[in-house]
Amino acid sequence: MPELKRLPATRIVATPAALDAAEWPDDTLALRFAPDELLVTPPVANLALDDPHAIIIADSGYAGVWLPEAEALAFLEHACEWELPTQRPAFAQGAVAGIAAKLWFEAGRVLLIVPAPLIADFEERMA
Amino acid sequence: MRLIVDGQPIAFEPDDTLLAAMLRADLHPTGGGCLCLGGDCPHCLATVDGVAYVRTCQVAAKPGQVVERQHQSGYPALPETHRPGPAVTALNRHCDVVVIGAGEAGRAAAAEAEAAGKQVLVLEAKNGQEVVGIYHGPLVVARTDEGMLHVHAKEEVIVATGAAEIQPVAPGSELAGLVTARAAGQLAAAGIDLGRVVAVGTPPDGVEVQWVEGEIVYFEGEGQVEAVIIRGADGSEQRLECDTVSLGLGFHPRDALRRMGRDWRVRAVGDAARESDIPPCPEAGIVCPCSGVSVEDLDFIWAQGFHELELVKRATLAGTGTCQGSVCLPYVRSFLADRGQALQPPFTARPVTRQLTLGEIAAGAHHQATPRTALDGEHRRLGAQMERIGGWWRPWNYGHVLEEYWAVREAVSIGDVSTLGKMIVSGPDALELLERLYPTNVATIKPGRSRYVLLLDERGYVLDDGLICKETDTRYILTFTSGGSSHAEMWVRDWAESWGLDVRLLNQTMTLGAINVTGPLANELLDRAGLTDRPPYMGHAPGVVAGVECNVFRLSFTGELSYELHHPAQDSVKLWRALLELGADLGLKPHGIEALLKLRLEKGHIIVGQDTAFDSTPRRIAHEWAVKLSKAEFVGRPAIIRTNKIPLDKQLVGFEMDGPAPIEGAVIWYKDQFAGHVTSSTWSPVLGQAVMLGWLYYFDGELPATVTIDSRPARRVETPFYDKEARRARA
Numbered sequence: 001m002p003e004l005k006r007l008p009a010t011r012i013v014a015t016p017a018a019l020d021a022a023e024w025p026d027d028t029l030a031l032r033f034a035p036d037e038l039l040v041t042p043p044v045a046n047l048a049l050d051d052p053h054a055i056i057i058a059d060s061g062y063a064g065v066w067l068p069e070a071e072a073l074a075f076l077e078h079a080c081e082w083e084l085p086t087q088r089p090a091f092a093q094g095a096v097a098g099i100a101a102k103l104w105f106e107a108g109r110v111l112l113i114v115p116a117p118l119i120a121d122f123e124e125r126m127a
Numbered sequence: 128m129r130l131i132v133d134g135q136p137i138a139f140e141p142d143d144t145l146l147a148a149m150l151r152a153d154l155h156p157t158g159g160g161c162l163c164l165g166g167d168c169p170h171c172l173a174t175v176d177g178v179a180y181v182r183t184c185q186v187a188a189k190p191g192q193v194v195e196r197q198h199q200s201g202y203p204a205l206p207e208t209h210r211p212g213p214a215v216t217a218l219n220r221h222c223d224v225v226v227i228g229a230g231e232a233g234r235a236a237a238a239e240a241e242a243a244g245k246q247v248l249v250l251e252a253k254n255g256q257e258v259v260g261i262y263h264g265p266l267v268v269a270r271t272d273e274g275m276l277h278v279h280a281k282e283e284v285i286v287a288t289g290a291a292e293i294q295p296v297a298p299g300s301e302l303a304g305l306v307t308a309r310a311a312g313q314l315a316a317a318g319i320d321l322g323r324v325v326a327v328g329t330p331p332d333g334v335e336v337q338w339v340e341g342e343i344v345y346f347e348g349e350g351q352v353e354a355v356i357i358r359g360a361d362g363s364e365q366r367l368e369c370d371t372v373s374l375g376l377g378f379h380p381r382d383a384l385r386r387m388g389r390d391w392r393v394r395a396v397g398d399a400a401r402e403s404d405i406p407p408c409p410e411a412g413i414v415c416p417c418s419g420v421s422v423e424d425l426d427f428i429w430a431q432g433f434h435e436l437e438l439v440k441r442a443t444l445a446g447t448g449t450c451q452g453s454v455c456l457p458y459v460r461s462f463l464a465d466r467g468q469a470l471q472p473p474f475t476a477r478p479v480t481r482q483l484t485l486g487e488i489a490a491g492a493h494h495q496a497t498p499r500t501a502l503d504g505e506h507r508r509l510g511a512q513m514e515r516i517g518g519w520w521r522p523w524n525y526g527h528v529l530e531e532y533w534a535v536r537e538a539v540s541i542g543d544v545s546t547l548g549k550m551i552v553s554g555p556d557a558l559e560l561l562e563r564l565y566p567t568n569v570a571t572i573k574p575g576r577s578r579y580v581l582l583l584d585e586r587g588y589v590l591d592d593g594l595i596c597k598e599t600d601t602r603y604i605l606t607f608t609s610g611g612s613s614h615a616e617m618w619v620r621d622w623a624e625s626w627g628l629d630v631r632l633l634n635q636t637m638t639l640g641a642i643n644v645t646g647p648l649a650n651e652l653l654d655r656a657g658l659t660d661r662p663p664y665m666g667h668a669p670g671v672v673a674g675v676e677c678n679v680f681r682l683s684f685t686g687e688l689s690y691e692l693h694h695p696a697q698d699s700v701k702l703w704r705a706l707l708e709l710g711a712d713l714g715l716k717p718h719g720i721e722a723l724l725k726l727r728l729e730k731g732h733i734i735v736g737q738d739t740a741f742d743s744t745p746r747r748i749a750h751e752w753a754v755k756l757s758k759a760e761f762v763g764r765p766a767i768i769r770t771n772k773i774p775l776d777k778q779l780v781g782f783e784m785d786g787p788a789p790i791e792g793a794v795i796w797y798k799d800q801f802a803g804h805v806t807s808s809t810w811s812p813v814l815g816q817a818v819m820l821g822w823l824y825y826f827d828g829e830l831p832a833t834v835t836i837d838s839r840p841a842r843r844v845e846t847p848f849y850d851k852e853a854r855r856a857r858a
């Protein structure tokens with residue numbers, strides 16, 4: 001059974017314009033949860049944002065696991081009532097097996113992200 | 128090949144349905160009633176391999192199947208032992224158009240949609256995709272051999288399920304040997320001997336029959352039909368002996384799915400869209416075999432004034448049973464048309480059209496997940512009894528509640544308070560947002576200081592409580608109760624957006640762990656952990672504790688010297704273990720919620736949701752001190768000003784009594800009159816008596832000084848019960 005691990009990340013809440021203008025290192029994954037909220041993993045240091053009131057925190061409140069695309073889709077077609085994106089890469093979020101989840105689709109693999117306090121429930125529902 | 132029916136093996140042919148196999152063995156699944164072979168009627172139901180209400184005409188016979196017949200006069204037997212069925216999975220599919228039924232009309236509709244470039248999915252019961260309901264979306268739910276299929280239609284659902292044959296309603300219609308015309312043809316084609324067949328109405332294909340025209344007066348026989356009595360056009364009656372009666376009485380649309388989806392993008396085509404044939408008004412007999420509703424019952428209900436089809440359905444239960452009106456609907460409409468001179472449209476249909484197992488109903492559904500703190504494993508390792516409290520798994524106790532309690536009162540203890548809601552508010556309008564939201568003067572909170580606050584709704588009722596902690600003039604931390612955190616976050620976000628304020632909001636409840644270090648030796652423990660520069664009471668400051676970067680908040684819920692250490696959740700275990708080790712010789716024991724509830728109640732601290740009701744104002748809970756009406760504006764202010772003019776009718780107050788603590792919820796009596804109820808109750812080890820909070824009503828403008836709880840006298844007292852000057856918390 002896939003094991004979810006806490007995702008070390010930087011979580012940012014800032015003006016949408018500031019997030020739009022920001023650039024992220026190539027080796028990071030920046031997931032836009034909302035127009036004013038973003039999660040970057042792995043964490044980034046010395047972040048410069050054009051928003052003096054931005055909230056930038058080190059975050060380990062989410063957990064994730066990378067799955068081969070076929071394995072992920074086989075699980076999601078049972079666990080996910082909403083239509084999954086077909087283009088790649090793509091970010092999507094919604095209830096997966098009854099748990100608020102974030103999904104990052106790349107060619108050949110998918111990152112499943114859930115709130116870390118729900119790791120046990122999610123793993124049980126994946127089994 | 129053989130299967131088992133009522134404990135006896137019977138043989139069957141390769142292409143037999145279960146029904147065909149039973150008929151070959153001269154067994155009627157329910158003992159009698161007109162068989163349709165279309166899955167429409169309730170007369171072939173049986174319990175198959177432990178699953179009740181299976182339509183045996185729709186299920187292929189298989190070797191070893193165990194069938195228990197379900198006699199029409201009763202319900203299937205309940206299993207003698209609890210045997211959980213297997214979990215059923217749900218498979219989700221998305222398409223533009225769903226076509227239900229792959230007959231001629233369904234195929235044509237599918238072809239038309241495909242030609243228009245639509246992505247089409249066709250569901251056909253004969254292919255093992257039995258649609259049982261249409262829900263908002265529209266979402267089409269079908270039962271398959273692999274589990275439940277949930278099909279999400281983006282554009283349209285087309286119902287092409289054809290038409291059902293009208294069943295007979297006449298005395299004796301419960302006999303065996305009655306079949307619809309289509310069923311007669313199918314049974315004959317399957318090689319089942321029907322004996323002498325009398326055909327009433329449209330005759331069946333490929334069956335040698337004695338055809339007769341006229342109205343059915345009644346069927347004759349004992350268990351098995353032996354004759355049918357027909358009234359001709361001239362009024363004369365004719366008795367025809369037979370073994371089988373084939374009934375070609377007309378058709379009505381099989382359109383329950385269209386009717387249940389009528390507010391959505393669902394339409395019917397083909398015979399499912401046709402008008403129903405309306406049979407003659409029945410004179411006698413059972414109209415609804417599922418609910419046992421007779422013509423006499425309809426007459427009675429009519430005489431009572433129930434004249435609308437929807438009301439007749441509810442008054443008699445006709446149409447609410449197994450076949451969902453497939454048998455009775457044409458007759459009830461005919462009856463009402465005859466009595467009321469107008470044909471009423473069919474009644475509403477609602478999911479589901481078929482009996483489902485609990486597993487099938489639950490497919491794809493999940494109970495609400497219960498979050499666990501980062502210390503969940505530590506609690507379990509320490510032998511904690513875990514409970515769902517405030518929406519989280521939390522340690523109720525670690526086996527010794529009194530030891531945990533006394534560790535707090537006399538030594539030092541740690542508790543996991545990671546579940547508390549925590550939110551950052553930042554931005555140029557942060558202060559304005561909080562001033563508008565909270566009934567306290569937020570502007571007077573200094574950086575590095577915290578203040579206890581109530582969160583009110585527009586009616587001035589208490590929604591939640593917590594702290595406002597000021598970091599800078601444009602940045603604050605809010606805390607909420609564990610159970611109220613999600614709602615409070617929504618509340619803050621909604622108002623910030625409604626007012627168009629320039630703020631950033633981040634809920635970091637999941638991100639941060641929090642450990643409460645509490646007890647008279649808390650300072651010594653923190654000294655050992657390297658935190659020597661600590662914030663004052665109701666202050667907060669960053670600090671490093673046992674190598675973990677924390678935001679340290681000094682406050683007290685237990686009534687003792689206390690610090691909450693907010694820290695990154697991934698460091699929770701490290702910090703917890705370090706504190707346990709460093710405090711071992713100080714008498715440190717972790718405390719669970721059971722001890723915490725005792726400790727807080729001794730201090731008279733309320734728990735929003737437990738001690739408050741939906742209409743609790745600050746005045747009713749004696750928290751007027753937390754409301755500054757001198758402020759020009761805050762949510763709930765107009766309501767507070769208005770309700771303050773109304774005399775109090777009840778108030779949350781403290782009680783003490785000798786002996787054991789009454790149960791929470793216990794009724795409070797005053798002079799044999801109901802006077803309120805207890806919201807929190809515990810026996811106080813340090814005070815040696817029971818202490819309580821409860822709602823107490825006013826009598827003649829006064830709160831009673833003594834009341835009766837649990838048949839014992841209780842005294843109303845001021846709170847807190849313990850350390851009234853708060854010297855210990857402020858030490």
